[in-house]
Amino acid sequence: xxxxxxxxxxxxxxxxxxxxxxxxxxxxxxxxxxxxxxxxxxxxxxxxxxxxxxxxxxxxxxxxxxxxxxxxxxxxxxxxxxxxxxxxxxxxxxxxxxxxxxxxxxxxxxxxxxxxxxxxxxxxxxxxxxxxxxxxxxxxxxxxxxxxxxxxxxxxxxxxxxxxxxxxxxxxxxxxxxxxxxxxxxxxxxxxxxxxxxxxxxxxxxxxxxxxxxxxxxxxxxxxxxxxxxxxxxxxxxxxxxxxxxxxxxxxxxxxxxxxxxxxxxxxxxxxxxxxxxxxxxxxxxxxxxxxxxxxxxxxxxxxxxxxxxxxxxxxxxxxxxxxxxxxxxxxxxxxxxxxxxxxxxxxxxxxxxxxxxxxxxxxxxxxxxxxxxxxxxxxxxxxxxxxxxxxxxxxxxxxxxxxxx
Amino acid sequence: xxxxxxxxxxxxxxxxxxxxxxxxxxxxxxxxxxxxxxxxxxxxxxxxxxxxxxxxxxxxxxxxxxxxxxxxxxxxxxxxxxxxxxxxxxxxxxxxxxxxxxxxxxxxxxxxxxxxxxxxxxxxxxxxxxxxxxxxxxxxxxxxxxxxxxxxxxxxxxxxxxxxxxxxxxxxxxxxxxxxxxxxxxxxxxxxxxxxxxxxxxxxxxxxxxxxxxxxxxxxxxxxxxxxxxxxxxxxxxxxxxxxxxxxxxxxxxxxxxxxxxxxxxxxxxxxxxxxxxxxxxxxxxxxxxxxxxxxxxxxxxxxxxxxxxxxxxxxxxxxxxxxxxxxxxxxxxxxxxxxxxxxxxxxxxxxxxxxxxxxxxxxxxxxxxxxxxxxxxxxxxxxxxxxxxxxxxxxxxxxxxxxxx
Numbered sequence: 001x002x003x004x005x006x007x008x009x010x011x012x013x014x015x016x017x018x019x020x021x022x023x024x025x026x027x028x029x030x031x032x033x034x035x036x037x038x039x040x041x042x043x044x045x046x047x048x049x050x051x052x053x054x055x056x057x058x059x060x061x062x063x064x065x066x067x068x069x070x071x072x073x074x075x076x077x078x079x080x081x082x083x084x085x086x087x088x089x090x091x092x093x094x095x096x097x098x099x100x101x102x103x104x105x106x107x108x109x110x111x112x113x114x115x116x117x118x119x120x121x122x123x124x125x126x127x128x129x130x131x132x133x134x135x136x137x138x139x140x141x142x143x144x145x146x147x148x149x150x151x152x153x154x155x156x157x158x159x160x161x162x163x164x165x166x167x168x169x170x171x172x173x174x175x176x177x178x179x180x181x182x183x184x185x186x187x188x189x190x191x192x193x194x195x196x197x198x199x200x201x202x203x204x205x206x207x208x209x210x211x212x213x214x215x216x217x218x219x220x221x222x223x224x225x226x227x228x229x230x231x232x233x234x235x236x237x238x239x240x241x242x243x244x245x246x247x248x249x250x251x252x253x254x255x256x257x258x259x260x261x262x263x264x265x266x267x268x269x270x271x272x273x274x275x276x277x278x279x280x281x282x283x284x285x286x287x288x289x290x291x292x293x294x295x296x297x298x299x300x301x302x303x304x305x306x307x308x309x310x311x312x313x314x315x316x317x318x319x320x321x322x323x324x325x326x327x328x329x330x331x332x333x334x335x336x337x338x339x340x341x342x343x344x345x346x347x348x349x350x351x352x353x354x355x356x357x358x359x360x361x362x363x364x365x366x367x368x369x370x371x372x373x374x375x376x377x378x379x380x381x382x383x384x385x386x387x388x389x390x391x392x393x394x395x396x397x398x399x400x401x402x403x404x405x406x
Numbered sequence: 407x408x409x410x411x412x413x414x415x416x417x418x419x420x421x422x423x424x425x426x427x428x429x430x431x432x433x434x435x436x437x438x439x440x441x442x443x444x445x446x447x448x449x450x451x452x453x454x455x456x457x458x459x460x461x462x463x464x465x466x467x468x469x470x471x472x473x474x475x476x477x478x479x480x481x482x483x484x485x486x487x488x489x490x491x492x493x494x495x496x497x498x499x500x501x502x503x504x505x506x507x508x509x510x511x512x513x514x515x516x517x518x519x520x521x522x523x524x525x526x527x528x529x530x531x532x533x534x535x536x537x538x539x540x541x542x543x544x545x546x547x548x549x550x551x552x553x554x555x556x557x558x559x560x561x562x563x564x565x566x567x568x569x570x571x572x573x574x575x576x577x578x579x580x581x582x583x584x585x586x587x588x589x590x591x592x593x594x595x596x597x598x599x600x601x602x603x604x605x606x607x608x609x610x611x612x613x614x615x616x617x618x619x620x621x622x623x624x625x626x627x628x629x630x631x632x633x634x635x636x637x638x639x640x641x642x643x644x645x646x647x648x649x650x651x652x653x654x655x656x657x658x659x660x661x662x663x664x665x666x667x668x669x670x671x672x673x674x675x676x677x678x679x680x681x682x683x684x685x686x687x688x689x690x691x692x693x694x695x696x697x698x699x700x701x702x703x704x705x706x707x708x709x710x711x712x713x714x715x716x717x718x719x720x721x722x723x724x725x726x727x728x729x730x731x732x733x734x735x736x737x738x739x740x741x742x743x744x745x746x747x748x749x750x751x752x753x754x755x756x757x758x759x760x761x762x763x764x765x766x767x768x769x770x771x772x773x774x775x776x777x778x779x780x781x782x783x784x785x786x787x788x789x790x791x792x793x794x795x796x797x798x799x800x801x802x803x804x805x806x807x808x809x810x811x812x
Contacts, residue, residue: 320726
C-alpha cells in the first residue's frame with residue numbers, strides 16, 4: 001500500500017525530471033528531461049515514512065544509510081526535488097498533511113530566552129575543529145559576497161564584511177552592537193578597519209570563548225567586548241547595530257520582539273543592518289529535517305513577515321538587497337572543502353554525521369541555486385536622513401573596474 | 407465648546423513647535439522650539455469642523471480662504487503638522503475617530519475598471535496647459551532621481567528614466583509594457599534610447615491624445631503603441647513591465663489583482679519595475695484631503711502591503727530601493743515653477759484652484775521631507791537568474807566620479 005501511495009505522491013510532485021525505484025520501475029516520468037535520479041530504498045518501512053513526512057524521512061533515511069541515491073547523484077536529487085517543489089507541494093491529501101505539519105512546526109519556533117540558548121548550543125557548540133574543516137580562517141559562517149573581481153571564499157567573506165560595514169555608514173568611535181557575533185570575525189574587522197567600539201553578543205559558549213581569545217590575541221580588549229548573553233538582555237544604546245545570520249534563529253513568534261528590541265537599543269539617529277536567509281515564496285517553508293537535525297527552532301522568513309514586523313517596531317527600512325546565488329556559491333565552497341577532509345570529520349564524529357553534514361550542505365545549496373531561497377540585507381534606520389540619498393556609496397569600485405577595462 | 411475641544415486636540419498632537427490662535431492665545435506650546443505658526447480662522451464654524459475631521463477641514467478651509475497662516479508661512483505649518491503626526495495622531499477620543507475614518511476611507515479605495523477611469527479623469531484630464539506650468543518639457547509627473555552630478559529638474563527626470571531602464575535589464579527588440587504611461591515620456595525614451603518595443607496604457611483621454619501625438623511627431627509609430635485602456639484588459643505577454651506613479655491609484659483591495667495581472671502579462675523570465683510612493687509607518691495614512699480633492703481612490707501603500715501581495719502573486723522581489731528626499735526636492739522644483747506662474751494658473755482656473763494646488767504641492771513636499779513618506783522602486787522578476795548577482799550594474803558612474811575627483 002505505502003509503495004502505491006508513494007508512487008501517487010511522487011506523481012503529484014515531480015513534474016520535471018525522472019525519479020525511479022531500484023527495481024527499475026519508473027516512479028514518475030515528469031517531462032522526461034534531466035535530472036534523472038534513481039532511489040535505492042534499503043528498508044521496507046521507508047515508503048510509509050516517506051509518504052507521511054517526506055522531507056524529514058528523506059533526510060533521516062539518508063543519514064541512516066537506508067536510502068541511497070543511484071550513482072551517488074545527491075546533487076541531481078536535490079535539484080530535482082527543489083525545482084519540483086518551488087511553487088507547490090502537490091495536491092489534495094498531501095497538501096493538507098503538509099499544511100497541518102507546517103502549523104505545528106510554526107508553533108515549534110517559540111524561542112524564549114532559555115530555549116534559544118539550548119537551540120544555539122545544538123549547532124554552534126559543535127567542535128571548533130569541525131568548522132575549521134570547511135570555513136575560512138576567519139570562521140565566517142554566513143553567506144559570502146561574490147562581488148566583481150572576487151575569486152576565493154576568503155575574498156568573498158572579506159567582501160561581505162566590507163559590504164555590510166559600508167551599509168552601516170560607520171564613523172570612527174561609534175558604538176556598534178553585533179547581535180549574534182559568532183566567533184567574532186566581523187566584530188574584530190569593524191574595530192580594526194573602521195575604528196569603532198564593538199559589543200558582540202552570542203549564546204554559544206564555544207563561540208564566546210573563541211571570540212574572546214581572538215580579541216585578546218589581537219590586543220583589542222579596549223575596543224571589542226564579547227558577551228555571553230541573549231540580545232534581549234542588553235541594556236545599552238548604540239549608534240549602529242549589525243546582525244548577520246542570526247535572524248534565522250529568532251522564529252516568527254518573536255519577530256516583533258526582535259525589531260522592537262533593535263529599536264530600543266538603537267540611537268535616535270542610528271542605522272542597523274540585518275543580514276538573513278529569506279524565502280521569496282509563501283510555499284516552501286523551512287525544511288523539517290533542517291529544523292530537527294541542524295537548526296532547532298530555526299525559521300526562514302518571507303519578506304512580508306520581516307517588513308510587517310519592522311513597521312510595527314517603528315523602524316524605517318532604508319534599503320533591501322536580495323542576494324541570489326551568493327549563498328549557493330558559498331555553500332559549494334564549504335562543501336568542496338568539507339568533502340576533501342571528510343575523513344577528518346568522520347574521525348571527529350562518525351560516518352552518520354558526515355552523511356548528515358553532506359546532506360545539509362547540498363540540500364541548502366540546491367535551495368539557493370534552484371529554489372526560492374535567498375539572502376536579505378535589510379538596512380534599517382530611525383532617521384532616514386542618516387542614510388545617503390542614493391546607493392552610489394555602496395559601489396565605488398563599479399566604475400573603476402569599467403574604466404580599467406576600457 | 408469647539409474652540410476648547412480644538413485646544414485639546416492640538417494639545418494632544420503638537421509636541422514640537424508652537425501653534426497660536428489669532429487673538430494671541432497660545433493654543434499649544436510644545437517644546438517651545440521652531441516652527442512657530444499662527445492660525446487665522448475667519449469662520450466661526452471652523453473649530454468644529456477642525457475637531458471632527460482635522461486634515462480634511464484644514465485643507466478645505468485653506469482652499470476656501472477661511473483659514474490663513476500668519477505671515478503666509480504655509481511651509482512652517484506643514485513642517486509642524488508633519489513632524490507632530492509622524493508616529494501618532496494623538497490619544498483617546500481623537501485616535502478613535504481617526505481610526506474609524508481610516509476604515510471608511512480604506513473601503514473607499516475600491517477601484518474596479520470603470521471607477522478607476524473616473525478617478526483618473528479627475529486629475530489627469532486637467533488641462534495640459536496646467537501641467538506645462540510646473541512640469542519639465544517631457545511632462546514627467548513622478549519623483550525625479552537626484553543622483554550624483556544632477557542639478558536641474560530636467561536632468562533629474564532624465565536620470566530617473568535611465569535609472570529605471572537600467573533596472574529593467576533591457577535588450578534591444580524586447581517587448582515592454584508601460585502600465586500608466588502618462589504623456590508617453592518614458593515610453594518614447596525607452597524606444598529611442600534602448601531600442602525596445604513599447605506598449606503604453608493609460609486611462610486618461612488627455613494623456614492618451616498627447617502621448618499618441620508625441621509618438622507620431624517622433625516617427626515612432628512602429629515601435630510605440632499607446633492604448634486607452636485599463637491594464638487589466640491587456641492580453642499580450644511582455645519581456646519587461648514598468649509602472650511608474652500608477653500603483654498609488656490601485657488601492658489596497660486590488661493589490662493582489664495588480665501583481666497577479668503583472669505575473670500574467672510577464673514572460674516566464676521577465677523583469678518588472680514598480681515605482682510608487684510609499685509610507686514607512688503604519689500610522690499616517692493617505693491624507694483624506696488629498697483623496698477628496700487631488701487623487702480620488704488613491705492610497706499610499708506600506709511596504710508590508712506590497713511585499714505580501716507580491717508573494718501571493720508568485721512574483722520574486724529582486725531589489726527594493728527606498729528613495730527619500732528625492733520627491734521632496736522634485737516637489738520643491740515643481741512648486742517654485744508653479745508659483746512663478748501662479749497668475750497663468752489663476753487665468754486657467756481661479757484663485758481657489760491656485761490655493762488648492764499650492765496646498766497640495768507644499769503638503770506633499772513636507773510629507774517627503776519631514777514625514778515618513780518615500781518612494782519605493784520594487785524590482786520584480788519571475789526568474790532570479792535574469793537579474794545580475796550584484797547591483798554594481800546600476801552604479802557604473804560612482805567610481806568614475808570618484809576617479810575624476812582624485
